[in-house]
Amino acid sequence: RTGSLSERYAKWYGRPDGYGATTCALCPEACALNVGAVDGQAVCSKALDQNVPLCVLGRFSVAEFLNGTDRLQFPYSRVGSVLRQSDWRLALEKACAGLAPFQGGDFAFVCDTTSTLEDRHVFRRFTNEIMNSPHYIECAPDRWGHVRAELPAGVRAVLTTGQFFTPDQAAGLDLLVVMDCYPTELSDGADFVFPAAVFAEVDGTVADKDGVARPLHAVCKAPGLALPEWQIVCALSRALGGEGLAYADTAAIRAEMGAADPKFLMSRETAPEPALDASKRRMYYRNHLIEEKVSGLRELPASPDCKVAERRPMGLKAAMDATAEPKGGDRFRIVEKREIVPNTHEIVVHAPDVALKAQAGQFAIVMADMVSERVPYTLCDWDAATGTITFVVLEKGQSSRKIALMEAGDCLAHVTGPLGIPLEIKNYGTVALAGGCYGIGAIFPIARAMKAAGNRVIAFSEARSHYLAYHREKLAGAVDEFVQSTVDGSNQTKGHAADMLKNRLAAGEKIDLVIAVGCPFMMMITAKETAPHGVPTLAALNPIMVDGTGMCGACRITVGEKTKFACVDGPFFDAHQIDWNEVKDRRSAYAAAEIQSVGRSAPVIAHHHHGACGCKA
Incomplete structure (x- = not known):
């Protein structure tokens, strides 16, 4: 529950069956990865060496890029003005018949x-030996990953592995064959389109920025009928009568090349530049704008030196925008919405009744539409004057995904609150706040209230990586001391918030109260570190809720061997008395059903107005 895109896939599709080592090919840093897969489908990725932080591409983008819903999965052949799905035998047979007349300088790869x-070794041999052409064109991407090729004069047929030249350049060709992982404008106009497997789906080697070969291993399955590119070209070669391009595997190709076995890039003196500055990341892979495939990247900064192409919405969002109802009314209208870090959204909603009575530590129950779950969200801020409340949504299941896909101007179906017992705000002395994941936003109003009551306030904020850290300036401005740490050490301070707190207590610093908000593991280890020092510690629990008024009992938990209801007795409880194993079990009880629900139905984009919703549609 870190809020990362990788864990989102692991959450929706199940925990990995296992991990496989490969190299990230999304940029020339060529970092060594462990890719987790479920039934052959990539669901998450992490560094092979946990001491070396990955950039946002390696950490959060691999699974979503590989699992894109618009991945090319089948061969296509043009019939008149239409590309029709085919099988490999027929598509290769027709493509070879089309390529055969274009020998010599008429052909380019x-x-x-x-x-x-x-x-690339096979491509070169195919071009020179099978097609007898000198036009093997191998382009090096610019620093952002973008490629632009010029076709030689006189070329009439091209086989390309991506949209490296424009459809206008292709307009004068007699034949165009495209091998790619995603469709493009170029492939839309091609005569044949072949689905290509890419880095984590293939065996082989890739060169890093220094030209050193790094290993690729097929740690997950390619979608549909997609094949490694060398296999496609070898099949074309055989169909054209070229028997020389016949290899059992990539090891045989490597032997012919005289290349040594590659080794993973494991040790670095410093972290790769994109891992320290997200704006330095590669923007393109084979001329595909990566953030079009990995939605969480769009809110991250891009370098002003990079002229990024127009950022278009994802397919699901674009498709549903066309059927969204007109926006109208003010009740529970989303005033502002932004993705503050990948997979985590800050939502500002017009809910004046809630804003008028909200206090630190309370929550609201939110429904995206009339068939959504009633999901509790801690109030992260409110403004009685403007009638708005703010909460942070971690996208992890169908209902939170529905909210994440809504935009400013859309209306939530219901917002109920404020609920729960407010924290007792008084002068304790020194108050330490520990926030992780969605809890980072939740500790802000507590910090503000405790500071106003005369306390010395220390805020410990933890994130898996620096890409997931947010509200740094906002929190730092509300407390006496702000400490940011990351589990992977990518911000130079490595560890959990509990580790930072442990060090303070071990050094003899007097802390009078600790309040932890975040995932159960984070709050549990915080309680474990404070218990030996006798420091009172409160943790915010948000188990499954139905009505939020204590009637259903769905949110029951055990505290001090007594049954409590999180909605009316909490949400804050003595962290040293909580049965943490029970909390963990109850939070995961419906994980399988949640995963299935995401796969069964698409999320709504806007609230559908009805007579009881109160909107002025």
């Missing part, structure tokens, strides 16, 4: 350096 070294 265009690729970039993201293809494996083995692929």
Whole structure:
């Protein structure tokens, strides 16, 4: 429950069956990865060496990029003005018949350096030996990953591994064959389109920025009928009568190349530049704008030196925008919404009745539409004057995903609150606040209230990586001391908030009260560290709720061997008395059903107005 895109896939599709080592090919840093898979589908990725932080691409983008709903999965052949799905035998047979007349200088092969070294060896041989052409064009991407190729004069047929030249350049060709992982404007106009497997789906080697070969391993399955590119080209070669391009595997190609076995890039003197500055990340992979495939990247900063193409919405969002109802009314209208870090959204909602009575430590129950779950969200801020409340949504299941896909101007179906017992705000002395994940936003109003009551306030904020840290300036301005740590050490302070707190207590610092808000594990280890020092510690529990008024009993938990209801007795409880094993079990009780629900139905974009919703549609 870190809020990362990788864990989102693991959450929705199940825990990984296992991990496989490969190399990230999304940028030339070529970092060594462990990719987790479920039934052959990539669901998460992490550094092979946990002491070396990954950039946002390696950490959060691999699974979502590989699992894109618009991945090319089948061969296509043009029939008249339409590309029709085919099988490999028929598509290759027709493509070879089309290629055969274009021998010599009439033919060109265009690729970039993201293809494996083995692929490129086969491409070169195919061009020179099978097609008898001098026009093997291998393009090196610019620092942002973008490629632009020029076709030689007189070329009439092209086989390309991506949209490396424009559809206008292709307009004069007699034949165009595209091998790619995603459709493009170029493939839309091609005569044949072949689905290509890419880095984590293939065996081979890739060159890093220094030209050193790094290993790729097929740690997950390619979608549909997609194949490694060298296999596609070898099949074309055989169909054209070229028997020389016949290899059992990539090891045979590598042997022909005289290349040594590659090794993973494990040790670094410093972290790769994109891991320290997200704006330095690669923006393109094979001329596909990566953030079009990985939605959480869009809110991250891009370098002003990079002229990024127009940022278009994802397919699901774009498709549903066309059927969204007109926006209207003010009740529970989303005033502002932004993705503050990947997979985590800050929502400001017009709810004047809630804003008027809200106090630190309380929560509201939110419904995106009339069939959504009633989800509790801690109030992260409110403004009685403007009638708005703010909460942070971690996108982890269907209901939170529905809210995450809504936009400013859309209306939530219901917001009920404020609920729960407010924290007792008084002068304790020194108050330490520990926030992680969605809890980072939740500790802000507590910090503000405790500071106003005369306390010395220390805020410990933890995140898996620096990409997931947010509200740093906001929290730092509300407390006496702000401490930011990351589990992977990517901000130079490595560890959990509990580790930072442990160090303070071990050094003899007097802390009078600790309040922890975050995932159960984070709050549990915080309680474990404060218990030996006798420091009173409160933890915010948000188990499954139905009505939020204590009637259903769905949110019952055990505190001090007594049954409590989080909605009316909490949400804050003595962290040293909580049965943490029970909390963990209850929070995961419906995980399988939650995963299935995401796969069964698409989320709504806007609230559908009805007579009882109160909107002025």
